[in-house]
Amino acid sequence: MPKYYLDFEEPIRELDERILELESQTDPTQETLKEIAKTQGKRHQLIEKVYSKLNPWQRVQLARHPNRPYSLDYIQILIPDFIELHGDRYFSDDPAVVSGIGHLGERRIAIIGQQKGRDTKENLYRNFGMMRPEGYRKALRVMNLAEKFGLPLITLMDTPGAFPGIGAEERGQAEAIARNLLEMSALKIPIIGVVIGEGASGGALGIGICDRFLMMENTWYSVISPEGCASILFRDAGKAPEAAESLKLVPSDLQEIGICDRIIPEPNGGAHRDKDSAINNLSQAIQEELAALEKINPENFLDIRIEKYDALGFYQELK
Amino acid sequence: MAWYNRKDKKFKDSEKKSIPDGLWEKCISCDEVLFRPELDKNLCVCHHCQHHFRVSSAVYLDLLLDKGSETQLFSTLESKDFLGFKAGKKYSTQITGAKRKTGDHDAIKVYSGKLNEKPIILGVMNFAFIGGSMGSVVGEAVSRAIKTAGKKKIPLVLICSSGGARMQEGAVSLMQLAKTSAHLAKFSQEGGLYISVLTDPTTGGVTASYGMLGDIILAEPGALIGFAGPRVIKQTIGQDLPKGFQRAEFLLEKGFIDHIVPRSEMKDKLSRLIGLLT
Ligand SMILES: [Zn+2]
Numbered sequence: 001m002p003k004y005y006l007d008f009e010e011p012i013r014e015l016d017e018r019i020l021e022l023e024s025q026t027d028p029t030q031e032t033l034k035e036i037a038k039t040q041g042k043r044h045q046l047i048e049k050v051y052s053k054l055n056p057w058q059r060v061q062l063a064r065h066p067n068r069p070y071s072l073d074y075i076q077i078l079i080p081d082f083i084e085l086h087g088d089r090y091f092s093d094d095p096a097v098v099s100g101i102g103h104l105g106e107r108r109i110a111i112i113g114q115q116k117g118r119d120t121k122e123n124l125y126r127n128f129g130m131m132r133p134e135g136y137r138k139a140l141r142v143m144n145l146a147e148k149f150g151l152p153l154i155t156l157m158d159t160p161g162a163f164p165g166i167g168a169e170e171r172g173q174a175e176a177i178a179r180n181l182l183e184m185s186a187l188k189i190p191i192i193g194v195v196i197g198e199g200a201s202g203g204a205l206g207i208g209i210c211d212r213f214l215m216m217e218n219t220w221y222s223v224i225s226p227e228g229c230a231s232i233l234f235r236d237a238g239k240a241p242e243a244a245e246s247l248k249l250v251p252s253d254l255q256e257i258g259i260c261d262r263i264i265p266e267p268n269g270g271a272h273r274d275k276d277s278a279i280n281n282l283s284q285a286i287q288e289e290l291a292a293l294e295k296i297n298p299e300n301f302l303d304i305r306i307e308k309y310d311a312l313g314f315y316q317e318l319k
Numbered sequence: 320m321a322w323y324n325r326k327d328k329k330f331k332d333s334e335k336k337s338i339p340d341g342l343w344e345k346c347i348s349c350d351e352v353l354f355r356p357e358l359d360k361n362l363c364v365c366h367h368c369q370h371h372f373r374v375s376s377a378v379y380l381d382l383l384l385d386k387g388s389e390t391q392l393f394s395t396l397e398s399k400d401f402l403g404f405k406a407g408k409k410y411s412t413q414i415t416g417a418k419r420k421t422g423d424h425d426a427i428k429v430y431s432g433k434l435n436e437k438p439i440i441l442g443v444m445n446f447a448f449i450g451g452s453m454g455s456v457v458g459e460a461v462s463r464a465i466k467t468a469g470k471k472k473i474p475l476v477l478i479c480s481s482g483g484a485r486m487q488e489g490a491v492s493l494m495q496l497a498k499t500s501a502h503l504a505k506f507s508q509e510g511g512l513y514i515s516v517l518t519d520p521t522t523g524g525v526t527a528s529y530g531m532l533g534d535i536i537l538a539e540p541g542a543l544i545g546f547a548g549p550r551v552i553k554q555t556i557g558q559d560l561p562k563g564f565q566r567a568e569f570l571l572e573k574g575f576i577d578h579i580v581p582r583s584e585m586k587d588k589l590s591r592l593i594g595l596l597t
Pocket of ligand 1: 347348349365368370
């Protein structure tokens with residue numbers, strides 16, 4: 001049972017609580033067991049109903065659900081022998097991003113994931129998943145290591161944006177992101193990018209250049225957060241739900257546009273209700289995608305990426 | 320000192336009402352009232368405080384390319400409201416309005432031409448066109464400019480000024496950062512010379528892609544250059560920003576640009592750099 005409920009999940013809470021109460025009876029009668037089964041059935045139906053028609057704003061809220069699996073939850077299950085690699089070798093180690101190497105199934109891989117915190121203290125440490133320049137430079141260092149030793153690269157995106165602070169600007173936030181875009185385009189290894197929560201703007205793209213772009217079902221990816229968009233265009237951050245509609249930021253919209261290559265299904269009721277299934281679904285998808293990407297001649301990756309991103313622009317050309 | 324430059328504030332305020340629109344401009348930096356034809360002759364740089372006004376692409380075209388050497392490229396590219404984006408104003412209405420206001424087709428113009436007889440590809444962004452924002456057209460025009468420079472084996476110069484990615488195109492505008500950077504990766508591998516010139520203001524997605532990827536990065540004096548806008552940073556950290564923060568001089572001190580070059584010296588500096596590197 002999740003610890004936190006979004007407003008549209010409230011009706012589910014009642015059933016969750018009823019089931020918990022019934023299950024806590026020490027010597028349940030036949031009647032009680034029957035009621036448990038009945039309530040579980042009801043809950044299943046209700047979850048399906050609530051989750052079958054989520055609007056974009058609800059999906060944005062789900063992507064931010066505080067009980068969702070974060071990068072380290074994924075890494076723990078995907079890569080049991082994970083070894084974290086710290087620091088950019090120039091300035092410091094940025095805890096808003098975790099990077100390292102290990103085995104995914106039979107394969108050696110490198111993985112880089114943006115990391116949020118579970119509570120206030122951890123969030124201050126992780127800076128709410130908002131990377132600073134040293135984070136992008138650490139990521140690049142690990143990417144270059146992966147390329148040198150022929151490890152494919154997985155990146156997990158989950159950030160409200162790159163950190164907008166004085167120090168971040170002083171140390172070249174824009175340069176760090178730009179550098180990664182250029183260097184990642186030319187990496188001679190397969191890259192799979194996955195949005196596991198929030199994929200906000202240049203902050204996500206700074207580790208997000210890839211050959212296959214995957215999105216978990218309840219996530220978003222956009223040039224700006226719905227709040228940011230609303231406060232600029234409507235002069236009212238409270239209009240974020242409307243901005244979320246306009247921005248076309250949910251996986252199904254992005255698949256239609258051609259940005260998202262594959263949507264990873266989440267278990268009934270979202271990844272926060274059943275982390276293991278969500279992570280297993282992703283594991284399977286990554287391994288399938290890697291199997292296909294490994295057939296590509298590494299010398300061709302830059303041209304393939306240029307072709308891919310060239311197609312992601314829509315304009316008219318007057319004759 | 321000419322009479323129109325008098326520092327008497329009262330005189331200036333009353334005078335302002337009686338001067339015809341368009342003939343006078345108040346310097347936003349030093350408050351002096353400037354005679355427009357004089358200002359234009361001075362490349363739109365205030366002769367009191369050297370403030371560099373934001374200018375249209377025509378000014379850089381005149382300034383940088385040898386007279387009559389230029390050919391405009393890719394001017395048939397037009398933005399399209401493919402998301403049917405509505406937020407207050409419709410995107411399609413904004414495009415039409417910006418075209419009417421600027422006379423330009425989008426936020427960038429690309430030319431092939433000669434700079435002191437050396438052939439180059441020149442791209443000039445225009446902040447007046449929807450904040451110089453980068454959507455599909457800017458992304459495509461910059462990419463084609465890079466490819467053309469690569470094919471012809473000539474230097475590429477981009478004059479940047481932009482508030483960032485064009486959010487009316489959603490995540491597709493974000494993809495333009497990826498697209499232009501990937502083309503630059505190829506161009507650089509093939510030995511191409513790319514010089515970026517950052518003018519006021521260059522923030523967001525343009526800084527975080529081709530703005531910061533020049534082999535040489537130049538900036539105009541006083542230009543605002545950064546990733547996040549100052550308003551956003553102030554909101555996030557809840558304190559005032561240090562004086563001169565995110566200005567060209569600040570970036571030079573922090574090690575992110577090669578040179579601050581006044582507009583009047585830009586052609587000469589570019590010419591010498593190109594001469595030394597090609
Ligand atoms: Zn002035």
